[in-house]
Amino acid sequence: MTSSAGNASSLRPEGAAEDRSANPGKDASTARAADVADAIEVLGLVASLEHQAFARLATDSAQAPGLEQALALSRLAARCTERRDRVLARVDELGGDGVAALGRFVGLLDDFDARTPPTSWAERLLKAYVGYGVADDFCRVVARGLDDASARLVAEVLDDASHGELAVRELDEACAGDDVLSSRLALWGRRLVGEALGVVQRVAQRPEVARVLSRAGGADDAATAAAPVEQVPATVFNELTAEHTRRMSRLHLTA
Secondary structure: OOOOHHHHHOOOOOOOOHHHHHHHHHHHHHHHHHHHHHHHHHHHHHHHHHHHHHHHHHHHHHHOHHHHHHHHHHHHHHHHHHHHHHHHHHHHHHHOHHHHHHHHHOOOOHHHHHHHOOOOOOHHHHHHHHHHHHHHHHHHHHHHOOHHHHHHHHHHHHHOHHHHHHHHHHHHHHHHHHHHHHHHHHHHHHHHHHHHHHHHHHHHHOHHHHHHOOOOOOOOHHHHHHOOOOOOOOHHHHHHHHHHHHHHHHHHOOO
């Protein structure tokens, strides 16, 4: 794992080396504080996605075509709040303000939702499974650059596959023998992933996220991550696209 401090010489202003060498303890403390602040930003992102997933699943539950689906979705919504609160507790452990960290990502998915309104229950399920899945995958990648405890927590929080299993089961049943629906959902999936990658690109431009992404191996070096990026690094883009293809394959849909 490469820290931004490990590449500090390339970013050091002329004459600063002597000043820092005279205060190595202060430099280390400053670097640790910056890493913690970056971690809090990423944890705020994860908590916000869980918070927004709760609201989305609650809405989906109210619009479910049957009581069985409604009950399942309401239970999944409740689990989102548990996962969110675990992440916020970690923010508190790091000395951050959980509410403020979550609040920095309020409205993150508003544009995505406005541009991708589902017109059927099947489209709603696919959007939850494929569209929001891209954001979760991005968080998994970024989390590799966090401290060990935070990285493990994010991996555990995002490892709950229950909602995905529900979507796959429902969509398999809906698409069985219906080639027209399968073709329409394949097109819908392509639109969703394109819009979702746009959200990821905007999030990756946040300096804190970019630095953690660099430590995770998702950018070429710390100098790249120190400034906003214009696009998702190719390695990250490829990984997100591969995960999207895997999800679509599970549904027997063309990515």
